Amino acid sequence: MASKSKKKKRLVIRTVVLLLLVSAVVYTIAFKDKVDVLAVGDMAPDFELTDLDGNKHRLSDYKGEGVFLNFWGTWCGPCKREMPFMESQYKAFEKKGVHILAVNIKGSDLKVEAFRDNYKLTFPIAIDKTESVKEVYNIIPLPTTFLINKEGRIEQIITREMSEDEIKSHMESIQPD
Structure with missing residues (x-):
């Protein structure tokens, strides 16, 4: 019992x-807590990240200029293919008021530095070690690129690999007058 x-x-x-x-x-x-999904026309959320050279980058520091904000990973095949195109267009648009800020998602300093050196990249690369920026921007696929105009508004969100012609066209679209 x-x-x-x-x-x-x-x-x-x-x-x-x-x-x-x-x-x-x-x-x-x-x-x-529900995270708001960003859309074209929204103000791009400000953030601060440090690049591989130790320089701090705040999105708000680029006000008045265009920003090609690219989220990527060292392991991502499409990211690897578009990086040389981004470098080429960075050199072409740097003096025209359009900047590239590449945000690596949670890579190690060593891997990201090796990637940068292998591809001979000169644009700023920051690592989102805590994924806080990734979460604010609701990044799911890599690569994802936000085109941000001189007022700090999102002009376009691209969630796929781009050709060099596409990158050039997108950078022209956010070039300040």
């Missing part, structure tokens, strides 16, 4: 624990 009561007691405890777990999951899903 004692065995049946122990089994019943265990069943009740397990049921209560399961209900608590299910309740916690439902609560987390239902009441989790």
Whole structure:
């Protein structure tokens, strides 16, 4: 008889624990802070990251100029293919008020520096070590590029690899007057 009561007691405890777990999951899903999805026309959220050379970059520091904000990873094939095109256009547009800021997602300094050196990249590359900027910008696929105009508004969001002609055209579209 004692065995049946122990089994019943265990069943009740397990049921209560399961209900608590299910309740916690439902609560987390239902009441989790919702992240606003950025859209064309929105102000680009400001952030501050440090590049590989130790320079701080705030998006707000680029006000009055265009920003080609590119999120990428060292392991990402499409990112690797578009980087030489970005470098070429960076050199062409740097003096025209259009800047590239490349944000690597959580790579190690060593890997990102090796990548930069291998591709001979000269534009600023910062590492989002905590993924805080990635979360604010709702980055899912890599590469993702935000074209930000001189007022700091998002002109376009590109969530795929681009050709050199596309990169050039996009940089022209955010070039200040």
